[in-house]
Amino acid sequence: MLERPGNEDDTVILPPPPAAKPHRRSVLYAGVGGAAALLAVAGYSTFRWFRRPKPIPMGTATEANIDNTQPCDIIVTYLALDKKVVVLDFPSLLSQGLMLDRVAAFVEKANVPHNRVLDDVALNAAITASGDTISDYYYGHDYQAVALARFFALAEAENIRLNSQELWLKQLLKQLGWMSPDTNGAIITVPAAGGPITPEMRAVILRHEISHGAFYTVPEYRHYTEQFWYGLTLSDREAFTNFLGRQGYDTNLTELMLNETQAYLIFTRDPRFFNAAAIGKTEAEVNQLRQGFIANMPDFWLTPLATEALPPVPAFMPACKPTQAMLATRHKRLCLCYQRSGFDCV
Known part of the structure; x- marks a missing residue:
């Protein structure tokens, strides 16, 4: 995260008694009652078909593609470097927060429990106590x-009422096939430029979150990061831990500390x-740590980005036009894409 700055049918069919041979009637002669029952079943099936949510459209994008896009609605893409990483590009910090703040609290925020899902009252209280708002609880999110999957399973078990944005995320996970406990994948996010987010900051947030995607999906890189963390002096680990604690991360979560450090x-x-200065060191000291990490990184797709x-x-980045914003609320997938000739509506 980046802070501000087979067959499951078990029905047993019993055979009819030997002396009572069943009489079968065709559908054609089922009679009015049978026809009504068939129509009812057909109607219910049609109802369920119409209620089935449409698949969420997805594409594939490079880092540069994403950096040069201004979303007017949520855009979902596989990261071209690693398609186990899925990027959610939000039209605003608020839309991002509404979908993911409760997940943030559950997974890694300080001063909140991580063994249960917060309801709306508790979540709002936690955000307020942190001095943040729904919009800036995080500037970027990343989740394994x-x-x-654990969040949604627990929310269901605890009968937590989720909002429409969170239910949309649950639909996306089901579409991806990511609801099983052994899935290797990650969601990372980035907000649109606007308000406190400049285009340059948007690019910084995305690069930061991409590194988290690699940490989650590439076991070799996770192992390397762990080795680096435990190779640091106690003083260095404390410096990073204190910095991350001030950012609102739960410092009791060691994996979180080393992930955010990288x-x-x-x-x-x-x-x-x-x-x-944020970790109480000189630029020379930080550069030495940085160079040591990069020099021994495993060679894979993230390495050049270091x-x-x-x-x-x-x-x-221009803001969405009012007509586009209005259409976006009707679930139209619109965005402004930066091209050499300027911004074009697609």
């Missing part, structure tokens, strides 16, 4: 598929989000 240290090159500059972004 198994954690999301994301901030290596993939968040923006002083508005992370700098040497040293590559962020993709170029436009100087500004």
Whole structure:
């Protein structure tokens, strides 16, 4: 996360008594009652068919593709570098928060329980106590598929009333086949440029979250990050832990600490989000830690991003036009895509 700055039918069919040979009538001669029953079944099946949610459209995008897109509705894409990572591109911080703040509290926020799902009252109280709002509880989110599956299973068991955005996320997980406890996948998010989020900050948030995607989906990288963490001095680990605690992370979760450390240290090159002073060190000390991590990284798709500059972004992103925003509320998938000729509505 980035802070602000087979067959399951068990019915047993008993054979008829030997002396009572059953008399079968065809559907044609079933009579009025039978016809009515058949129509009722057909009607119910049709009703269920119409109520079945439409598949959520998905594509594949590169980091640069995403950086240069301004969403007017949620855009869902597989990350081209690793299709086990799915990116949710939100039209606003508010829409992102409404969908994922409760998950954030459940998975990793400080001062809230992680063994149950908060109801609306408890969630709002936790957000207020943190000094944040629904919109800025996190600027970017990242969750392992198994954690999301656990969240929804527990919410159902506890009869927690989820909002429409959270139910949409549950639909997406089912569509992806990610509701099983052994799925290897990750969801990462990024908000649209606008308000406190500049196009450059949007690019920083995405790069940070991409590194979390790799941590969740590439076991070799997770193992490497663990080794790096335990290879740090106690003082260095405390420095990062204290920084992350001030950001609202639960410092009792060691895996969270080392995951966020790699994301901030290596993939968040923006002083508005992370700098040497934030962990009480000099730039030279931080550079030494950074170079040591990069020098021994396993060679896979994330490795080049540790040293590559962020993709170029436009100087500004236009807001969605009112007609587009109105259409978006009717579940139309619209966005503004930056192209060489400018922004085009698609």
